[in-house]
Amino acid sequence: MVCIPCIVIPVLLWVYKRFLEPYIYPIISPIIRRFWNNAAVDQTAANTTDKHKTAECNGTANGSTANGPKTVADKKAD
Template sequence: MVCIPCIVIPVLLWLFKKFLEPYIYPVVRRIWPKKSVQQGGEKDMGMADGKGAGTNGLPTKGPTEVSDKKKD
């Protein structure tokens, strides 16, 4: 047996997508304009190789040098 929200939520999402979004989207687009992404210049070239970037791709603070712990 399927629970009621498992039936109602997809139907509501379909109704929103089909009938409401075409009217709501132009209004939202005027309120929240899309930010333009600047094309990479000399400043962004250092991040392309992954150095200085954390695991999520954002710049990290502190040294970016990796130390070898297996030195003899």
């Protein structure tokens, strides 16, 4: 048996995204832009690109190294 919120919340989110958001978003977007300024978004984007550039310069990207894939010692040997 599935709990009621597990059914109701996804359905309500789907109804909002599909039918209500196209009408509500143009009304509330100017209000959101006042509180959420572009400087914060630009600063976050700049920090993200700096981290990626640093990882590329060090030779690592997403935790991998240039020496090859990491081996996992927990796997069974067949």
